[in-house]
Amino acid sequence: MAELEEESLDGLFGGDDLLDLLDMVQNKQDSGETVDVESLAAVSTNENSLASSEEAYQKLMNSLGTEEAILLDSAGTAAPEVKPAPTHSMEEYDKSVYGYPQLDEIEKGLQRGLDVSFYDSAELTFRQMREIRIGLEQGLDVSWFCSKYFKDSQMREIRLGLMEGLDVSGYARLIYSLPDMQRRRQELLKAKYARNADNMDFQVRDPDTEAIIYTMDKLMSAYIQLKKPLPEKFSRKNLEVLLRIYGIENGLLLQELGEPGKLPVGEAILVAKGEYPVTGEDGFYEYFVDDLDEMGPHVDEDGNVDYMAQKQFCYIQPGQKVALYHPATHGKPGKTVKGMELLTATGRNLPRLSLEKIRILDDGVTYVSKKEGYVSLNNGILNIVEQLEFKEDIGYGNNIKFDGNIYIRANVLESAVIQAGGDIIVDGFVESAILKSGKDIILRKGVNADNKGEIEAAGNIVSAFLENANVIAGGSIEADYILNSTVFSGDKVTTKGRRSMICGGRVCAKNGIETGTVGNKFQIKTTLEAGNSSERSERTSELYRRRKELAAEMEKVREGMNTVLRKVGALNGRTNPIYLKFQDVLEQQKKEMAALNQMEEEEDVELNNASRIFVSVATIAYENTKLVINGVSRVLKQDIVKARFFSKGREISYDRLADSGGSSGGDILV
Numbered sequence: 001m002a003e004l005e006e007e008s009l010d011g012l013f014g015g016d017d018l019l020d021l022l023d024m025v026q027n028k029q030d031s032g033e034t035v036d037v038e039s040l041a042a043v044s045t046n047e048n049s050l051a052s053s054e055e056a057y058q059k060l061m062n063s064l065g066t067e068e069a070i071l072l073d074s075a076g077t078a079a080p081e082v083k084p085a086p087t088h089s090m091e092e093y094d095k096s097v098y099g100y101p102q103l104d105e106i107e108k109g110l111q112r113g114l115d116v117s118f119y120d121s122a123e124l125t126f127r128q129m130r131e132i133r134i135g136l137e138q139g140l141d142v143s144w145f146c147s148k149y150f151k152d153s154q155m156r157e158i159r160l161g162l163m164e165g166l167d168v169s170g171y172a173r174l175i176y177s178l179p180d181m182q183r184r185r186q187e188l189l190k191a192k193y194a195r196n197a198d199n200m201d202f203q204v205r206d207p208d209t210e211a212i213i214y215t216m217d218k219l220m221s222a223y224i225q226l227k228k229p230l231p232e233k234f235s236r237k238n239l240e241v242l243l244r245i246y247g248i249e250n251g252l253l254l255q256e257l258g259e260p261g262k263l264p265v266g267e268a269i270l271v272a273k274g275e276y277p278v279t280g281e282d283g284f285y286e287y288f289v290d291d292l293d294e295m296g297p298h299v300d301e302d303g304n305v306d307y308m309a310q311k312q313f314c315y316i317q318p319g320q321k322v323a324l325y326h327p328a329t330h331g332k333p334g335k336t337v338k339g340m341e342l343l344t345a346t347g348r349n350l351p352r353l354s355l356e357k358i359r360i361l362d363d364g365v366t367y368v369s370k371k372e373g374y375v376s377l378n379n380g381i382l383n384i385v386e387q388l389e390f391k392e393d394i395g396y397g398n399n400i401k402f403d404g405n406i407y408i409r410a411n412v413l414e415s416a417v418i419q420a421g422g423d424i425i426v427d428g429f430v431e432s433a434i435l436k437s438g439k440d441i442i443l444r445k446g447v448n449a450d451n452k453g454e455i456e457a458a459g460n461i462v463s464a465f466l467e468n469a470n471v472i473a474g475g476s477i478e479a480d481y482i483l484n485s486t487v488f489s490g491d492k493v494t495t496k497g498r499r500s501m502i503c504g505g506r507v508c509a510k511n512g513i514e515t516g517t518v519g520n521k522f523q524i525k526t527t528l529e530a531g532n533s534s535e536r537s538e539r540t541s542e543l544y545r546r547r548k549e550l551a552a553e554m555e556k557v558r559e560g561m562n563t564v565l566r567k568v569g570a571l572n573g574r575t576n577p578i579y580l581k582f583q584d585v586l587e588q589q590k591k592e593m594a595a596l597n598q599m600e601e602e603e604d605v606e607l608n609n610a611s612r613i614f615v616s617v618a619t620i621a622y623e624n625t626k627l628v629i630n631g632v633s634r635v636l637k638q639d640i641v642k643a644r645f646f647s648k649g650r651e652i653s654y655d656r657l658a659d660s661g662g663s664s665g666g667d668i669l670v
Contacts, residue, residue: 104126105133108133109133114133125152160247171184243271251274252272274336277331286323288321322384390408395416398416403422405422411428421439423441423459431453441461441463443461443462446463457475465479478494482505485507487509492514512613564582623638627652632647636669637669654667
């Protein structure tokens with residue numbers, strides 16, 4: 001290639017790189033703009049060296065050798081290369097000019113009816129010819145890559161992009177190297193994969209082997225299906241080349257297939273498998289305190305609930321190791337059979353534990369206690385608390401108030417008042433006392449309050465049973481059974497164990513109720529309420545009231561309009577001022593009615609969205625049980641076994657539970 005004249009190039013372009021010039025020219029051509037050679041010449045550091053833009057361009061072309069001039073011409077301004085007329089016979093090709101592999105590619109194209117004029121140039125290697133031939137066989141626009149200045153590997157990147165439905169205009173340029181093309185194609189492929197991975201799989205038929213090659217599982221596996229045996233001399237390397245032609249280059253399983261020439265015909269053969277991304281594990285705390293347990297009461301094989309088994313506190317000494325943090329791990333990216341990397345997520349790290357009464361060592365992960373006390377694990381928060389402890393019964397007239405936790409190892413008798421800023425734990429029985437806690441309440445032997453006492457917790461309440469009690473919890477409420485009690489929960493109410501039931505009284509829970517039996521065979525009145533019933537019920541009632549009222553008003557206006565028509569006549573009445581006033585009022589009423597209808601539709605949507613609030617009855621809900629779900633109220637007219645009740649619009653429906661053997665569900669209560 002001729003050497004560029006230093007004076008002409010440096011004087012014309014101020015020392016700019018030729019590749020930068022080519023990029024500027026080609027960017028303008030790709031965008032449909034006219035190349036302004038005068039603007040290119042304007043970057044000259046010697047403004048007097050040129051008389052015009054035409055002279056500047058001609059001086060550049062004269063300074064280049066033949067091949068550089070052709071390269072610039074093909075990248076920017078020259079007219080497309082005029083191709084020779086297609087040939088139709090191998091005899092027309094001079095075997096002294098073409099090599100055997102080149103003639104083989106031309107012959108394949110002629111046999112398959114392809115326009116070989118795109119690649120029957122002796123200046124192309126047989127690998128370049130093959131890329132163009134494959135593109136023609138796949139029905140691609142090979143004009144993107146049929147230039148002799150593209151290497152065969154660059155042609156492959158452009159061809160694969162076209163096969164994958166990508167916009168190759170951003171990288172199908174002579175100025176880009178192979179790594180640049182590979183990077184850009186992978187970026188475009190990832191973007192398309194992120195938008196719709198389900199439509200990325202493909203299937204092609206290779207004309208040389210007649211094999212069907214296809215992918216599945218969002219490019220995570222690749223298969224080959226033979227229509228006829230492969231040639232005996234077809235090696236694993238030949239099979240690898242065949243797969244790479246269609247972009248399958250990662251996770252190849254060729255060593256496991258045996259000899260390609262012996263592969264079975266007609267079977268789907270797995271030839272490549274991608275690597276699925278692995279999400280990093282979340283960080284977690286390992287605790288070193290005996291008997292520290294956040295889990296609920298133990299339920300044995302017979303369904304009995306052992307509330308005594310629940311332990312929330314453990315005594316600890318200063319400097320004792322209480323916890324070790326295991327940081328989150330990084331995820332492992334995956335890769336499809338096309339070699340496209342699939343990103344993954346790193347695990348989530350947990351916040352540090354409160355350091356008020358514990359300290360962290362220099363390693364940043366080990367926690368030890370600062371003082372003597374009782375360690376508590378509550379909702380993932382580790383703390384060391386001071387605790388007020390009673391070993392005797394708390395009797396009549398006792399009024400105890402403490403900012404921390406109160407632990408009573410005996411009973412709480414009638415009229416006692418206990419208030420704690422932390423938890424209240426009672427190992428014994430609770431009578432008609434008042435218990436108020438800033439956190440949780442645990443009653444290991446239950447409560448019978450004779451409808452006089454009150455149990456109230458900002459957090460959760462767990463009790464062996466609740467009889468004749470008034471119970472309020474900001475969180476969940478759990479018991480073996482609930483009898484003749486008034487219960488309110490800001491979360492869920494659950495009864496567990498062999499006696500799981502709710503009988504008599506009223507039980508309300510914002511996020512649902514789960515129990516075994518509701519009511520009894522004597523039809524004792526039992527009310528279960530779930531969801532935001534009061535607010536929604538009031539809103540629904542107000543909408544109904546206003547719609548009914550407005551309908552009556554509209555009827556009166558219509559009667560007035562008809563009266564005018566009767567007295568004045570149908571012809572003159574419609575232009576009568578009184579009639580027109582009535583008409584204006586009616587139009588306003590219609591608009592208000594439309595707004596009310598819209599509000600009612602939105603209310604129905606809200607009710608439907610609230611259908612995830614359930615009342616679940618594992619055994620039987622007896623007749624005369626009242627259900628109120630999201631403001632919709634119904635009384636059972638018959639016993640219903642093993643059902644899950646929910647609101648649907650302005651009705652209450654129910655499904656049969658999975659193990660009942662009943663119908664598919666969706667029945668409406670009437």
